[in-house]
Amino acid sequence: MNCTKCPTSMRAVISLPRHNAAFCKGCFTTFVHEQVARAIKSFKMFTPEDRILVAVSGGKDSLALWHILLTLGYRADALYVNLGIGGYSEESNRKVRHYADTVAAAHGAKLIVHVVEQEAGAGIRELATILHRPTCSTCGTIKRYQFNRAAVEQDYDVMATGHNLDDEAARLLGNVLHWQDEYLDKQSPTLPASVEGFAKKVKPLCRLSEREIAAYAVVNRIDYIVEECPMAKGSKMILYKEVLNRLETESPGTKQRFYWGFLEKQTKPEPATESMAEKDQRTLHPCQSCGQPTTADTCSYCKMMAKAKTATPR
Ligand code: Q46
Ligand code: ZN
Numbered sequence: 001m002n003c004t005k006c007p008t009s010m011r012a013v014i015s016l017p018r019h020n021a022a023f024c025k026g027c028f029t030t031f032v033h034e035q036v037a038r039a040i041k042s043f044k045m046f047t048p049e050d051r052i053l054v055a056v057s058g059g060k061d062s063l064a065l066w067h068i069l070l071t072l073g074y075r076a077d078a079l080y081v082n083l084g085i086g087g088y089s090e091e092s093n094r095k096v097r098h099y100a101d102t103v104a105a106a107h108g109a110k111l112i113v114h115v116v117e118q119e120a121g122a123g124i125r126e127l128a129t130i131l132h133r134p135t136c137s138t139c140g141t142i143k144r145y146q147f148n149r150a151a152v153e154q155d156y157d158v159m160a161t162g163h164n165l166d167d168e169a170a171r172l173l174g175n176v177l178h179w180q181d182e183y184l185d186k187q188s189p190t191l192p193a194s195v196e197g198f199a200k201k202v203k204p205l206c207r208l209s210e211r212e213i214a215a216y217a218v219v220n221r222i223d224y225i226v227e228e229c230p231m232a233k234g235s236k237m238i239l240y241k242e243v244l245n246r247l248e249t250e251s252p253g254t255k256q257r258f259y260w261g262f263l264e265k266q267t268k269p270e271p272a273t274e275s276m277a278e279k280d281q282r283t284l285h286p287c288q289s290c291g292q293p294t295t296a297d298t299c300s301y302c303k304m305m306a307k308a309k310t311a312t313p314r
Contacts, residue, residue: 003027014215017252025219032216035207036068043190045202050157052076053199055147056099056111058092058225060217061162063099065205067222069160070107076160078104081146082115083139084123085229092225099223112154114146125231135231151199163203166210169259170240188266209255210241 002009003024010024016031023031039045046052052069056062056078069076080096083089093113100111117123120142122130128138151159168187175183189206193199205213217224232238247254274282286292287299294300 005031013219014212016212018209018248018256028215028219032208032212033068033072036204037072039189039204039207040202043188043202043206045160045190045204046074046158048074050075051155053112053147053151053154053156053159054078055143055159055161056080056096057162058095059162059228060214060222060224060226061164061167061205061210063095063162063222063224064213064217064220065160065162066099066104066109067220068216069204070104070109075109077110077112077156079112079114079147079150081143082113082117083142083229084115084117085125085231088225088227088230089123091227095223095225112150114150116142116146119146136235139231148197148199152197156199158200158202160202160204162205162213164205164208164210164213165255165259166241166244167237168203168206169244169255170237172259172262173240173244174236188263206259 001012001015001022003012004021005023005027010026012022013025014028015022021031052074054062054066054069054076056066057080062078066076066078078096078100080093082093096111096113100109104111116127120127124139124142125135127142128135131138147159147161150156168189172184172187174180175187189203191201208216216222244255244258280293283295284293285295287294287302288297289302289306290299292299292301296303298306
């Protein structure tokens with residue numbers, strides 16, 4: 001398959017069914033940069049003057065995000081929180097440091113490292129056991145706290161995370177399944193610094209799927225940790241992602257329509273609510289032919305029957 005974008009028709013490295021396109025290396029990189037630039041602009045995330053703190057984990061999403069922001073010329077430093085989860089944390093720590101030393105440093109960007117064990121006296125798993133709480137909820141609280149505090153204390157204008165379209169669609173599905181209204185309100189790709197002490201938070205990868213970011217990382221030779229955190233096994237998020245992937249295979253673009261449709265609804269002002277009965281009273285009147293309620297002059301039943309009478313039998 002060839003690239004659907006460039007005149008030279010280079011060989012495509014990825015096909016994107018939801019966009020009806022296939023891209024070569026160069027066009028794909030441009031596509032990814034454009035998607036991020038669009039998200040930054042349409043959700044008013046930050047400007048080139050702002051100082052950004054990227055939350056990095058060593059995985060593809062956060063390292064790709066750091067890479068894209070630096071390539072686009074933004075002032076982006078990164079914060080890595082070492083959770084102390086055995087070999088997984090050691091390896092992710094190595095990947096983050098490697099990227100910081102070999103790529104980010106040349107852009108004048110620095111890496112800040114927090115070690116949970118040093119700050120809290122124990123790693124995430126031990127803390128969860130002591131507190132009788134699930135590891136991931138303990139981890140979530142600690143990471144949110146550390147990132148926010150670092151961003152505020154070190155005067156960053158905004159904190160950026162690598163959440164992608166798959167993450168956000170899966171989270172939305174979970175919130176809708178349980179009708180968690182207050183969480184739905186917080187699903188915007190830009191959350192303002194609502195009160196003193198709260199950093200502004202943004203998700204510049206919200207227009208890109210997990211598969212697209214993985215391809216971007218490979219094409220741009222970003223060395224990331226492929227292994228997932230061992231604590232993620234069996235999580236609801238993984239299940240929701242699998243369900244959405246099934247739907248996406250059957251009908252490309254489902255994930256995008258689901259999440260973007262939600263964002264669109266969120267930004268539109270609520271129309272004055274009209275009850276179903278009020279709407280019916282406004283739009284329905286008797287059919288000219290039979291008298292049953294209809295929105296047209298003649299109801300669809302009468303139209304169909306009139307047509308059947310005039311049609312010649314086969
Ligand atoms: S890092 Fe932390 Fe995740 Fe690992 S312990 Fe759970 S929450 S799975 S994104
Ligand atoms: Zn091309």
